Amino acid sequence: MLFLQAAEARHAIAQTFAVINYSPTPLAQRAIAKGVMRDLQARRLRPNVPVPSRWNPLKFVRLMRTETGSLSAAVAALLYDGAWTSSGGSFRLAEQLGVSIPELCETALRQRGQLRYLEIGAGWAGMRSPLSNGMIPRDAGGLAQRYKQELGETVHLHLTNLTPWHEHLPDGVTEHSHVTAAGLTALESQGVARRSVDFIYSQAAAYFETDHVSFVCAACRLLAPGGAMIFNHRPAIAEEIDAIMADHGVRCAGRVDLGGMNGSVAHFQRPAEKAARKTLAAYDPAFRRAAAR
Ligand SMILES: C[S@@+](CC[C@H](N)C(=O)[O-])C[C@H]1O[C@@H](n2cnc3c(N)ncnc32)[C@H](O)[C@@H]1O
Numbered sequence: 001m002l003f004l005q006a007a008e009a010r011h012a013i014a015q016t017f018a019v020i021n022y023s024p025t026p027l028a029q030r031a032i033a034k035g036v037m038r039d040l041q042a043r044r045l046r047p048n049v050p051v052p053s054r055w056n057p058l059k060f061v062r063l064m065r066t067e068t069g070s071l072s073a074a075v076a077a078l079l080y081d082g083a084w085t086s087s088g089g090s091f092r093l094a095e096q097l098g099v100s101i102p103e104l105c106e107t108a109l110r111q112r113g114q115l116r117y118l119e120i121g122a123g124w125a126g127m128r129s130p131l132s133n134g135m136i137p138r139d140a141g142g143l144a145q146r147y148k149q150e151l152g153e154t155v156h157l158h159l160t161n162l163t164p165w166h167e168h169l170p171d172g173v174t175e176h177s178h179v180t181a182a183g184l185t186a187l188e189s190q191g192v193a194r195r196s197v198d199f200i201y202s203q204a205a206a207y208f209e210t211d212h213v214s215f216v217c218a219a220c221r222l223l224a225p226g227g228a229m230i231f232n233h234r235p236a237i238a239e240e241i242d243a244i245m246a247d248h249g250v251r252c253a254g255r256v257d258l259g260g261m262n263g264s265v266a267h268f269q270r271p272a273e274k275a276a277r278k279t280l281a282a283y284d285p286a287f288r289r290a291a292a293r
Helices: 002-019 026-042 057-068 071-080 092-096 101-112 140-146 184-189 212-222 235-247 285-292
Strands: 115-119 155-161 173-177 197-202 223-233 251-259 263-269
Touching (some): 002 026, 002 184, 057 071, 092 223, 092 251, 092 263, 101 115, 101 140, 101 197, 101 223, 115 140, 155 184, 184 212, 197 212, 212 235, 223 235, 235 251, 235 263
Parallel strands (some): 115 155, 115 197, 197 223
Antiparallel strands (some): 251 263
């Protein structure tokens, strides 16, 4: 069953790539296949379950049995499935960088009259059980609650995943499944215009992208003037990422090395477009006539 679902997901991802004329390398294909299997496992767990290490087999099997409802599935997970993780989706990495995503969202909404938020590799993204700190959202699910009235009108949330995670989402929240970070350009044919996204976030997801060049270029195409992006990446590619961003007019506003599997978390900004400066000629017809002569 799991293998059939994995084959279907890989096929659907290949179709997304075909739409944008993208050919992944054999290395990328292997990473995607691994990511798909991880997705299918993690999706079977409730959000934010603290999965014990397989070095503690009794605890592991007990938890897996509770989560999957089957002892044979729990034993198979112990013997064959590799490390299991539970996805929640949260703003934890941005918080570690000292950036408040809720504040960035409020500012975008106030200044531009609309907010388009994109989370890459969102998993559950808190849509099942939103996290909040009092009234302050701590995940995309929290944003959906905060902007309940505006969703689908002035606020749009987009979540990408390698496989479909969500069956029901409110209007204004769209899951783009079978989309990888390198294949983000596919969103342009799924209702997300170029230079329209105010905030792009990815926690423990774009990190796994092997083609970071395509990812960064595609993300820059989607990012709106005045928009921001936060994601974690392998520390070794920091300089290259900064150089590609700079080519697109996007600059690094901060980075922190968290070490281990979190790598480095970086914050990027695209400057807002300056209001078109009107020259004297635009106001004075005599001046305009003289300039035309
Ligand atoms: C470990 S989960 C993290 C989920 C969530 N962001 C969180 O913090 O709990 C990995 C997520 O990354 C996605 N993913 C894996 N490889 C990816 C890639 N190459 N590009 C984009 N997303 C990817 C998976 O679909 C999944 O949603």
